[in-house]
Amino acid sequence: MMIRRKKTTIFTDAKETTPVYELKKMIEGILKVPPRDQRLYNKDNMLMDDDKTLQDCGITVVTAKAQCPAQLGLAVRENGDFESLELTPYSLPPDLPDVMKNQDTANGQDQLA
Numbered sequence: 001m002m003i004r005r006k007k008t009t010i011f012t013d014a015k016e017t018t019p020v021y022e023l024k025k026m027i028e029g030i031l032k033v034p035p036r037d038q039r040l041y042n043k044d045n046m047l048m049d050d051d052k053t054l055q056d057c058g059i060t061v062v063t064a065k066a067q068c069p070a071q072l073g074l075a076v077r078e079n080g081d082f083e084s085l086e087l088t089p090y091s092l093p094p095d096l097p098d099v100m101k102n103q104d105t106a107n108g109q110d111q112l113a
Helices: 020-031 098-113
Strands: 002-005 008-011 038-041 071-078
Touching: 008 020, 020 038
Parallel strands: 002 071
Antiparallel strands: 002 008, 038 071
């Protein structure tokens, strides 16, 4: 699964039976933010309860695969208040330069001939 906060993305692995609180402890090991100062949100931006398992929150082997991981949102408490959930969109790669496009086409034609 991938856990996103602003410009940060964390990829991690957990079982369906893992409680949300345990996932927060994993995040604590990476970001040094205690579980009580974290809020996790599911794909529908609904707050996830610490006592529920990932499966209870809709994260299963069917919905979270290596090639298409489940996405969770993370908000942390700073200065006493929780920040709003913010996920910076990923940038798109630039278009291929024309020189490279022509090479691909030429190589393809050579192979067909």
